Amino acid sequence: MSDIEAIQRDLQDARAELLASLGGVTQEDLDRRPPGEITDDEQRWPIVQVLWHVGQVEDRFRRSIDQALDGRAVLADPPRARPAHLSTPPLLLQWLEQTRRPTEALLRRMTDADLDLEIVRPDGSTRTPRRFLALLVNHDRDHATQVRALRVLDALPETGGA
Secondary structure: OOHHHHHHHHHHHHHHHHHHHOOOOOHHHHHOOOOOOOOOOHHHOOHHHHHHHHHHHHHHHHHHHHHHHOOOOOOOOOOOOOOOOOOOHHHHHHHHHHHHHHHHHHHHHOOOHHHHOOEEOOOOOEEOHHHHHHHHHHHHHHHHHHHHHHHHHHHOOOOOOO
């Protein structure tokens, strides 16, 4: 198995784990914030925001790899606000699929040698496509764990104070 094939498998497995964490998710599940103070910390995000973030990071990483492989400078790609309409389980699942398809297409045209190309990021640091893709695998898995934890919290009965 080539390195590219191994990465493709790892990406598929990690995405399957994320999607499994969403099995039976309801609109209420998506919108509910974790208990506690509302902050912009991703651990305080509702599931709807977690899924937007997952797709955005994948899109940003894929664009960086694609720009570098084409010999272009990697452009800064700051986070964007989630469009208001992108808030239902079907649309968010489509968003995840929409951001994955170009990554899969990119991998089909890459070689194992491409994985070790040094990419200069907008902040001047470097990263290889191999590292970007490993981060994507871990990112899906980390957020699958987060979604499962949020859903467990959601399922706990509220207790009244004395």
